[in-house]
Amino acid sequence: MAMGSSRALLILSNFKFKPTVSFSSSSSSSKSFPSFIRNNFRTRNFSAETSSSLQPPDLPRLAETARISLAPNEVEEFAPKIRQVVGWFGQLQAVDLDNVEPAIRADTEGDNLREDVPETFENKEALIASVPSYKEPYIKVPKVLNKE
């Protein structure tokens, strides 16, 4: 890859995850917290520099959760590429954030709200027509046993 892959690897080895907000994990939400965050969790106020490298993504699991099918050779081919992309973003870790206030979101504009006034969508027939399998009045779907 043209983008200094050796440099990406260097950055990758120093990768520290620094989320910008702290929170207490409640009983219900902690179980769904991705494992790499759980392992490397740091709050803004915690300035100790223990480095822990980011685990390379488990590509088969990633593909499974995204419902994308990958052949074994594709897994082999994509894994390093994905690692490189993550590493490329990892350059952001080099920025000194000590004097920067944590931001909740990246945008500067505030709310974009609408009034609570009902409006019927005009062309509902087109919406229904675009449903692959429709048996009036329901959308037909295959039987799914488990929620993911």
Place this chain on the structure above:
Amino acid sequence: MTVGRLLSLKVSVFLSSVPVSVHKQTGRILHVRNGVLYCTMKSSQSQTATQEKQQPPKVKVPQHALKKTVDKITRDYEAIIGIETHVQLSTLTKAFCSCPYNYGSQPNTSICPICMGLPGALPVLNSKVIEFAVKLGLALNCKLSLNSKFDRKQYFYPDLPKGYQISQFDIPIATGGYVDLDLPLEFGGGHRKFGITRVHMEEDAGKLLHSGNGAQVDLNRAGVPLLEIVSEPDMRTGIEAAEYAAELQRVVRYLGISNGNMQEGSLRCDVNVSIRPIGQSEFGTKVEIKNLNSFSSINRAIDFEISRQALLLSEGQGDQIVQETRLWEEGAQKTITMRKKEGLSDYRYFPEPDLPEVILTQEYVDSILKSLPELPEMKRRRYENMGLSMQDVLFLANDMNVAEYFDETLSSGADLKLAANWIMGDIAAYMKNEKLSINEIKLTPKELAELIASIKGGTISGKIGKEILFELLAKGGTVKGLIEEKDLVQIVDPVEIGKIIDKVISENPKQLEQYRGGKTKLQGFFAGQVMKLSKGKANPGLLNKILLEKLNAKN
């Protein structure tokens, strides 16, 4: 048997011909045949060879002893209960699009590209959702986050059009609150305070109905705004949990943000239960229970689950308690395992890029705080301070409309206790019979106050009052009008009453003779006749006083 021996007996129970692993298979703990419990008693002391060869003796234990046995076991454990509640908001439109939402409409008629998750459609937040969320956060005594955001909770399921649910993950709009409530007297009463961990905004999924070898999806409900309320694990019994849920219903109804109906699905509760031996600091394994459709099922499901876990632990089978989701089966009155999931869900939360930050100003929050109605807890305390009994307080403050009616009756000058009694007694009975809410009865609070005053002042008798109540409830009208129309004014002139009594006595010489001969019970007969003649208007107290004088007079 000595007491010591009795205490060391381990009670193990099983169906007469089925091995001990019955708990997992049927979930049934105790077997009752012909109303009699069969259980086996096994001594925990080492058995002799002869004992091992023999079957342990079967003992018939009646059903009340069964409950006692279960109680005895559960008493050694402390239950830790937390509840997650989803409140469906009664906004006119969905959370992120302008589709209307009406419960019970024809499937897939309230849809648009946004709530169907079609490519290119973007969500726009309904301002009412923020307003309702702030109202609820304040009512639950929470700290509001003036800045919060939305996140995507990603998973695949047929009723989730976008493949993710827009929710709030790490920065909810409200945190750290509590509810105060009073337990009903029939369950021992008492005041409780339960913590609220967080309140956040999110959207509902569509409805998935299983049919045959496939399933069907209705997206009318997809995108409807929800508020999720997570409690601290502060509840300890089924009744505490049920009352917590009831209080949430009261609060959302008082606030007017939801009709909080468990049967309709506008109030949904999932309960988490774990138990630990008393004194232990580590929590036990947490079990989630779903499919609770009423407050009483919350109560019963939790009590069942506590018993199930306690029995397993007491028999050294604690490893049978696994972290899982169980369903409450209303018919069988037990919890059963759902299909076990492999591993935990990874929702891959990240900030929703299509929605800006939610920013609240302190002025906005203050204006909403000022606009809040008197909440259930404040009302209960106010009624208590006025001198009403706890029973009256709980009844009158339960339904906001009843409380308002009561308050209006009082402000029209009615006596406190009398107003409470009329509303809780005859009026409540009428509403129940006719299946009406207090807003639908024709008797106005002002007229109720008038009725109470008329009786208290002696204008009409209590009996007459009750009679015209029915007409006032059904047809309305004024008390004064009815009194005049039907000539109901009570007769309190002793001379006039005397005249009527004289007439009755003169018309019933035989009874008079019998009375004077010793049959004093006939006073009731005379009183009835006087009442009849006076068309019920004679003042009962005066009537009996004068009647007695005349009956006992010597000629």
